[in-house]
Amino acid sequence: MLVVGESLVGTTAARHLRTLGHTGPITIIGAEGHGACSRPPLSKAVLKDPAADHTLGLALDGLGADVIRSPAVSADIRRRTVTTADGRQVAYGALIVATGADARRLAAHGQRGELVLRTLDDARLLRGRLADTGSVIVVGAGFLGMEVASACAARGIPATVVDADRPLQRILGDHLSAEITARAAAHGIRFVQATGFATLTGDPVSGVALPDGTELTADLVVTCAGEVPCTGWLGGTGLAGRLGVGIDHACATTVPGVFAAGAVTYLRGDGTRPDRRAPFWSNAVAQGRAAAASALGLPQPGPPQDDYFWTEVAGLTVKIVGRLPLLGEPATVPGSMADGRALLTWSHADGTSTAVAYGLRKPVAALRALAATPLPPSP
Ligand SMILES: Cc1cc2nc3c(=O)[nH]c(=O)nc-3n(C[C@H](O)[C@H](O)[C@H](O)COP(=O)(O)OP(=O)(O)OC[C@H]3O[C@@H](n4cnc5c(N)ncnc54)[C@H](O)[C@@H]3O)c2cc1C
Incomplete structure (x- = not known):
């Protein structure tokens, strides 16, 4: 069993393989030197409190898994091997793709200083920069952007959130968006609705330009503009498209012996339903378990989708x-x-x-x- 990606899905799938009785070898290929960590606290606790750094680990203790911390750079689905950046070639019987997503970046080629929040290193960098910052612009009013703005507000730093859609409107709809926007404003979070995409200005980045000609500047600009599935290493396999790796309800891909789960995936539509990404924590856990069961040829342990989601705003x-x-x-x-x-x-x-x-x-x-x-x- 080979799991590529050592985060929520990777650790959940590895643990579930053992729970389901798999006694054979498990290899996990990870890309982050510190090992697996839980991401939801990064934008909620870590930006405010250094003590939170030590509460994020997702342990692999007692699983007897071999962990290789060198990113996968390619996969050969015919020979069933994955190659890592340090030159190892790892063979698999079944492969679970768990490489998640990276932050979408807006900087122009060569433009320096864009800040994003996806990893523990990103969160530590941002926390440090917030210590001597008088104002922040957050690009993106989704859950991540609103959480970053809330962390700024909690630290007494004025934050301006910029987006074409109102805060959380795309996922929570108009009713909750209006309530949340009003609450955020009462906590000192200003919202600027753009008529289209904002572009980052300055080098290093020091502001944003809006389509109507408005220019905003701040000490710090943080981009929270969505995510990009990490599929570069799957080039040439036919497994990945724009939305990530397509899976069915059993987390099976279109390639025999290859399963995928979490933020790297989308659920393939079936004619009545469109393709759908659901890159949330509880879904990653449910799919990690489902992928483990499928990789072992066992029935599904429960529903492969979990639509519980939470966020914190102001x-x-x-x-x-x-x-x-x-x-x-x-x-x-x-x-x-x-x-x-x-x-x-x-x-x-x-x-x-x-x-x-x-x-x-x-x-x-x-x-x-x-x-x-x-x-x-x-x-
Ligand atoms: C700051 C933040 C806050 C969040 N808060 C919430 C929340 O409140 N509620 C909620 O439901 N969801 C939240 N989420 C989303 C949730 O954390 C994700 O859905 C979840 O982390 C997805 O898990 P994953 O294992 O699929 O992917 P990821 O967590 O993205 O992990 C993928 C792992 O694969 C590694 N990797 C990538 N490429 C390679 C490669 N080539 N080789 C080897 N390894 C590779 C990456 O380094 C990473 O460690 C938040 C996300 C972020 C970033």
Whole structure:
């Protein structure tokens, strides 16, 4: 068993291979010198507190896996081998592709100083730079951009978030976006809606230019403009396209003996559903387990998709179970959005529901139960 990528999916799949009874060799190829680490705390805790650096490890203890820390540079699916940057050629019976994604960068060729947040090293660099920064521009108002802006606000640094869409609107829809934008503003996070793509200005980067001619500058500019699946090493295999590596519900790719999971993948559409990426934590865990079972030729351990997602904005945790994006108004809203404590539900045309705990301490299991309950239609 060969797992390429030593992060959430890689460690989950390796552990699950053992749980399912695999006693043969497991090799993991990783690219980060410090080993596997959990990414959600990078934008929530690590930017604020150096002590958080030590709480991120994803351990491989007791698994008896061989770990090679040198990135995979190519794969030969006919001979079933993967080659690493340090020249090793590793043979496999089954391969699990778990190379995740990199931050999408906006800098022009040769333009220096763009900051992104994907790795522990990125987070440490950014935390250090925030120590003597008077203002920050964040490009991108998705969950990552809003978390970075929230960390700036928590440190008393004025942050301006720039995007063509309103904060979190693409994934959470208009209703929650409006609430979150208002809450962020009350915490000193300014939002500037652009009419199109922002470009980075200065070398090193010191601002952004918007399509309407507006130019904004700040001490620090952080790009949170999405991610790019890490598939370069799969060149020539036919496994990867623009959205990453296509998989089915069993995490099987189109190549025999090759499985894939997590942020490097997209779920192939089936005529009724389009291709879909879901690069979130709980989905990576569910797919890591599914890929391990499939690699062993065993039935699926559970649903291969998990649609639990959470984020933190301006000191408030938002937990969501169910399909996204959330269109229209919620069907029910017990609690108070203004007080930052509400439980919202949306019911979709296909009979499924989405439950959202907005600032409420609600166990995920309870949210799952609520999302599974038939609800009145959303207005
Ligand atoms: C800052 C941040 C905050 C997040 N917060 C949340 C959150 O609050 N909620 C949520 O649901 N999700 C969150 N996510 C998303 C979540 O962390 C990802 O979905 C998850 O990390 C995906 O796991 P993965 O193992 O598929 O990929 P990754 O975590 O991207 O790991 C892939 C690994 O493969 C390695 N690799 C890449 N190329 C190669 C190669 N050629 N050879 C060997 N190794 C290679 C990489 O170095 C990396 O270690 C966050 C992500 C980030 C970056």
